[in-house]
Structures are given as C-alpha cells and as structure tokens.
Amino acid sequence: MQPTVAAQRLRGHGLKAKSFLWQRIRRNWWLDRTCIIFLVTTVVIFGIIYYFMNVMANVASKRSRLIEDQLGFRFTLPDVFFEFIGYIDKLWMTDMFDVLMFIPTGALVIWHERPWRVVSRLLLAWGLAALIKITTMAITSVPDPRPTCEYVVGNVFTTFTMHRCGDAIYSGHTLIFVICAMVWSSFAPRNWIGRLLTAFAWALCLAGSLIVIANRAHYTIDVLLAWYIGPGAWYTVAWFWYWHVTRKGRLLKIEFPVEVGRHKNADSDELCQRRRMELGLLPDGTPFDPLALYLAAGVGMAPPTGLVDIEAGDFSHTLEKSGSASPEDIGAFGAQGHVVDIDAVGVEGAHQVNVADAAAGAQLERIYSEDFKR
Known part of the structure; x- marks a missing residue:
C-alpha cells in the first residue's frame, strides 16, 4: 500500500526537522576536550557549593532554635512589608515560581546560538551568589518569620530538607528568580519579542519575591539582599569572563561555537x-x-x-x-x-x-x- 501524499509530506518534514536538529547540535553544542573539562569542573564546584550551603542551612536551623528555647515562645521581627502583605500558608507557590522561571530560561538556553556560554555564566554567577550565602546564613541567627517552620534535628551533613527554620539570610528562592531574569536581560534576542519576554521574566521575578514574603518564607531584607547580590554576582562573572576568557581567546568552542567573533549565524x-x-x-x-x-x-x-x-x-x-x-x-x-x-x-x-x-x-x-x- 502506497503512503498518502499527506503522510509523505509529514515524513519529509520530520526528516528536515531531524536534520536541522542534528546540524544545530554539531554546530552550536559540540565541544572540544578543554571546554568539556571546564564545564565538568564548573558543575562539580557548583554542586559542592550547594551541598555546603545545605549544611550551613542545617547549622543555622539548629542555632535558631536557641532563641525559642530561651524565650519559651516564637516571635517574628518587625517587618514593614509584613504589615502591607497578608499572610498566606501556600508555601508550594514559592517552588512553583522556581519552575516558572526555570522552564523559559531553559528554553532560551536550548535555542541560543551560544548555549554553553549561557550555561557557564549562569552556573558561575549562581555559584558565586550561593557561596556568599554560605558565609551569611549561619553567622547571625534571627527568629524565623514563618510560624509553621520545622527545625532540623538530624545530622547537618546528611539531612536534606526545604523550607526549614533558620534559613534566613538571604533568600535562595529569590536568588533563583533574579539569576534567571539576568539571563534573559543578557541573552534574550535583541528584538521586540526578546524585550517582551525579558519584561515578563522580571515581572515573574517580582511576583515570586512578593509570594516569598507573603508566605513568610523570608523577611523582606532577605529578599532585598537577593535582589542586590544576584545582579552583583552576575556582572562580577561577566567582568571576569570578558577579560580572562573573551579577551584572551580561551574556551573558543564555548565563546564562539561557529567562528571567532560570530554571535549568530546571520552575522555578517x-x-x-x-x-x-x-x-x-x-x-x-x-x-x-x-x-x-x-x-x-x-x-x-x-x-x-x-x-x-x-x-x-x-x-x-x-x-x-x-x-x-x-x-x-x-x-x-x-x-x-x-x-x-x-x-x-x-x-x-x-x-x-x-x-x-x-x-x-x-x-x-x-x-x-x-x-x-x-
């Protein structure tokens, strides 16, 4: 039985899409040995930083319990935004905004002409900001703003949990929002569609930050610090990348996958x-x-x-x-x-x-x- 014309066309389109995808992988995603070693090292260091950030969050949770034990009750520090934003007990919404930021950012990375450059910059900036958080969250213990939080009671090196007490300074969820929004600001297409999507990403970032405050997952100062530190870490990495990678002709398959100096295939x-x-x-x-x-x-x-x-x-x-x-x-x-x-x-x-x-x-x-x- 001969296939119909529609089936033949569909098959032809499928073959073209497969060929386009394979060519794009070979052209924009293929790496040499040096770049692979760099990316693997970056991912490993990022994982180590996040592990120790979890350890220090557990330490902060145990230390913050001393406040409740000494007073015999829980209390919340005065916060201006708490007076204007009502309390909601829907903590799952903070994680939902993480997903809402990750999915479009991942799509941007996949479609970008220099995807590994975006990934490298994202991981380095996110890792630097997380490293800063390691040094702050267990230094000063503050009463947790959420009355239903739970203290960590297990081993600080092996306990993994979210939304624990004591994980205060500063907001890790807001940091994710800001870093993803910075990716859009730096790497979105330079046209009206890219500008519209970038504005939408920042709107999601702001909405997610308000949801974090409304759930009392963090104080307002924790959210503001994430807004300050996120862009600071991003542009610190951008400065380092420009002078020590771009200007010195390093990691060329990450910096310029197709040709040195070419950002997009359409560039003259x-x-x-x-x-x-x-x-x-x-x-x-x-x-x-x-x-x-x-x-x-x-x-x-x-x-x-x-x-x-x-x-x-x-x-x-x-x-x-x-x-x-x-x-x-x-x-x-x-x-x-x-x-x-x-x-x-x-x-x-x-x-x-x-x-x-x-x-x-x-x-x-x-x-x-x-x-x-x-």
Missing part, C-alpha cells in the same frame, strides 16, 4: 571582523602579537629586527636594525607604520601586513565590547 563577515579587532584577537582567536604576525607573514628565519614595539596610542613603531636589514627595510616598517613589505629577506613574493589595522585593535583594549555589556 564585516561584523565578525570588527568584533575580532575590538577584542584584539586574530581570526583564529589567538591574542594579537605583532612579532608572531610578522613571522607568520612568510619569513622563514628570524626577523631582521631586534625589537618591534607597537604603541597603540599614536601608532608609533620602533624597529631596531640588525646586521641584515637595510635602511629601506627599516623605513618600510617604521616610517609610516602601516604596511610592511618583506622582499629583502630571501622569500619569494611580496607579503604585506596591515599593521595599522592590528594596532587599531590594540588601541581598543580599554573599550568594553558588547559581550562585556551583556
């Missing part, structure tokens, strides 16, 4: 070239090195210079003459400082290197690229 070659120049990188992603560039131009021996010094500020070039270089060679390299003509070194053919363009890239070292701004 001119735009990619401009990004490489702004980052001070060569097309293969390695940092700009004038001496290496000179040698790569085709010289099969040591260059006739003892010193090549390129100052980006005024494009001045100093060429110290060695025994085999003629004054004409020195003038070709250093007089105008733009085109190097290598003919007198024994290599057939002329090789020209545009030093001015490379120096222009070096001059932009102090300019924050759009990567760092994002």
Whole structure:
C-alpha cells in the first residue's frame, strides 16, 4: 500500500526537522576536550557549593532554635512589608515560581546560538551568589518569620530538607528568580519579542519575591539582599569572563561555537571582523602579537629586527636594525607604520601586513565590547 501524499509530506518534514536538529547540535553544542573539562569542573564546584550551603542551612536551623528555647515562645521581627502583605500558608507557590522561571530560561538556553556560554555564566554567577550565602546564613541567627517552620534535628551533613527554620539570610528562592531574569536581560534576542519576554521574566521575578514574603518564607531584607547580590554576582562573572576568557581567546568552542567573533549565524563577515579587532584577537582567536604576525607573514628565519614595539596610542613603531636589514627595510616598517613589505629577506613574493589595522585593535583594549555589556 502506497503512503498518502499527506503522510509523505509529514515524513519529509520530520526528516528536515531531524536534520536541522542534528546540524544545530554539531554546530552550536559540540565541544572540544578543554571546554568539556571546564564545564565538568564548573558543575562539580557548583554542586559542592550547594551541598555546603545545605549544611550551613542545617547549622543555622539548629542555632535558631536557641532563641525559642530561651524565650519559651516564637516571635517574628518587625517587618514593614509584613504589615502591607497578608499572610498566606501556600508555601508550594514559592517552588512553583522556581519552575516558572526555570522552564523559559531553559528554553532560551536550548535555542541560543551560544548555549554553553549561557550555561557557564549562569552556573558561575549562581555559584558565586550561593557561596556568599554560605558565609551569611549561619553567622547571625534571627527568629524565623514563618510560624509553621520545622527545625532540623538530624545530622547537618546528611539531612536534606526545604523550607526549614533558620534559613534566613538571604533568600535562595529569590536568588533563583533574579539569576534567571539576568539571563534573559543578557541573552534574550535583541528584538521586540526578546524585550517582551525579558519584561515578563522580571515581572515573574517580582511576583515570586512578593509570594516569598507573603508566605513568610523570608523577611523582606532577605529578599532585598537577593535582589542586590544576584545582579552583583552576575556582572562580577561577566567582568571576569570578558577579560580572562573573551579577551584572551580561551574556551573558543564555548565563546564562539561557529567562528571567532560570530554571535549568530546571520552575522555578517564585516561584523565578525570588527568584533575580532575590538577584542584584539586574530581570526583564529589567538591574542594579537605583532612579532608572531610578522613571522607568520612568510619569513622563514628570524626577523631582521631586534625589537618591534607597537604603541597603540599614536601608532608609533620602533624597529631596531640588525646586521641584515637595510635602511629601506627599516623605513618600510617604521616610517609610516602601516604596511610592511618583506622582499629583502630571501622569500619569494611580496607579503604585506596591515599593521595599522592590528594596532587599531590594540588601541581598543580599554573599550568594553558588547559581550562585556551583556
């Protein structure tokens, strides 16, 4: 029995979707060994941080019980927002907002042109903020704002529970909301759809924060601290990533899965070239090195210079003459400082290197690229 036309079309669409998915995995998700080691190390460190955050939450829960034992009753510290937001006993809603933030953020990661870059930035920022929480929650014990919370009574290293007493400073749920919203702010598409979804993510973040306060899962100060620390950790990681990964040409399969300087497949070659120049990188992603560039131009021996010094500020070039270089060679390299003509070194053919363009890239070292701004 021959398949119908509709079945053939459906099968054809299925094959196209499968081919598109496989090509996207190979193009945007495939990693080399160095990047795999980095990601595995990041995940392991993140897991260790979260484990010890759970341990310190258990310690805080046991220490906070001392307040109730000494007073003989529970009480809540004064809180301005508690006076305006009524109490609701629906703690499951705080976890629901975690899911509401995770699902669209996960979809953004899957669809993004540089998914592992988003994952790396998210885990590093989230881990840094969680590390800060480890140092704060068990230092100062405060009465728990929720009257129905339960104290941890088991071993602090093996007990795993949620919404325990004493887990106060600061709000881990709100931290998740803020970090996911920061992902949307930095990596959402730069069009009206992306802006609308980013605004929706921040609206969810604000609503989830109010739900945390309404459930008395945290004091308002705990929620505010999460709002302060989350973006701070995000942009701290962004600064570190820009200067120590992007600018130094590291983790290229994470930073630029398709091509160095290309954020999206639709980016023009001119735009990619401009990004490489702004980052001070060569097309293969390695940092700009004038001496290496000179040698790569085709010289099969040591260059006739003892010193090549390129100052980006005024494009001045100093060429110290060695025994085999003629004054004409020195003038070709250093007089105008733009085109190097290598003919007198024994290599057939002329090789020209545009030093001015490379120096222009070096001059932009102090300019924050759009990567760092994002």
